[in-house]
Amino acid sequence: MEPSPPPQTVTQPPPTVSQVESQVMQKKKTWRDRAGKAGAGVAVAAGATKVAGAGKLVGLLKGVWLFAHFKTAFTMLLSVVGYAIFYGWWFAIGFVLLIFVHEIGHVIVLRFQGVKASAPMFVPFLGAFVKIEGEQRSVAQEAASALAGPIAGVVGTIAVLAAAQSSGSPLLTALAYSGFLINLFNLFPVLPLDGGRVAGALHPAIWIAGLVGAAVFLILRPNPILIFVLIMGGIETYRRWKDRKAGRTSAFFDVPASTRWAIGAAYLATAALCLYGMEYTYVPHHW
Numbered sequence: 001m002e003p004s005p006p007p008q009t010v011t012q013p014p015p016t017v018s019q020v021e022s023q024v025m026q027k028k029k030t031w032r033d034r035a036g037k038a039g040a041g042v043a044v045a046a047g048a049t050k051v052a053g054a055g056k057l058v059g060l061l062k063g064v065w066l067f068a069h070f071k072t073a074f075t076m077l078l079s080v081v082g083y084a085i086f087y088g089w090w091f092a093i094g095f096v097l098l099i100f101v102h103e104i105g106h107v108i109v110l111r112f113q114g115v116k117a118s119a120p121m122f123v124p125f126l127g128a129f130v131k132i133e134g135e136q137r138s139v140a141q142e143a144a145s146a147l148a149g150p151i152a153g154v155v156g157t158i159a160v161l162a163a164a165q166s167s168g169s170p171l172l173t174a175l176a177y178s179g180f181l182i183n184l185f186n187l188f189p190v191l192p193l194d195g196g197r198v199a200g201a202l203h204p205a206i207w208i209a210g211l212v213g214a215a216v217f218l219i220l221r222p223n224p225i226l227i228f229v230l231i232m233g234g235i236e237t238y239r240r241w242k243d244r245k246a247g248r249t250s251a252f253f254d255v256p257a258s259t260r261w262a263i264g265a266a267y268l269a270t271a272a273l274c275l276y277g278m279e280y281t282y283v284p285h286h287w
């Protein structure tokens, strides 16, 4: 699963390491743009940092930027090692890559929306997250960026399924099943999961239903991830409920009916694809 970032509240949170990273990433981008205009490739640009007056600063920023990406790569690697202990290397690599594809879906839409966000960070056995640093303009915008993860994840999983079909590989089939499963799990309409953030644009009462559903599921199938989701979700739901009443501008919560229908339809279609995919790739185990 993938714990999503804390919600975008009215007050600006104190700067965090991720925020610094994200600022640095933006600076690096403009620096690279300039280098691009000068017709310099990466190698030449690296050399140019020595020449430029602000070379030292650029070099420092570049270092921090690389570190941010190193953190993504490093936490990804940690996760691979973690999953490999239980499921073997190939499955672990494929699984973490599928989570990465899911996260990239969030990143692309957030970039498109011009919302500052951290690079994807992996938490072994919990998934990954992209920390949103900027402000999203509406619940509809938040829902779109939340839904982008599972949509990208499902597209990636369908590619794995196609490879599984043509190769007949049980490993790829198992991977496809897991891909559908994690994306469906993230669509569960409880905060802080993606589904909970989509629900905010549909109807906030869904949060309560999601919490109750998660609690029932926890009683039936106790597991630590669900406990984590419920604790985070309880706090998160309470905070948002209060936020709504404390009156953020109504524009933030206003969702045109057509947008609401589109979000709802995309949500249901993605969830249905996951369910169908799981059914399709399910291999009964006989021990």
Ligand SMILES: [Zn+2]
Pocket: 002, 004, 102, 103, 106, 146, 149, 150, 186, 194
């Ligand atoms: Zn997600």
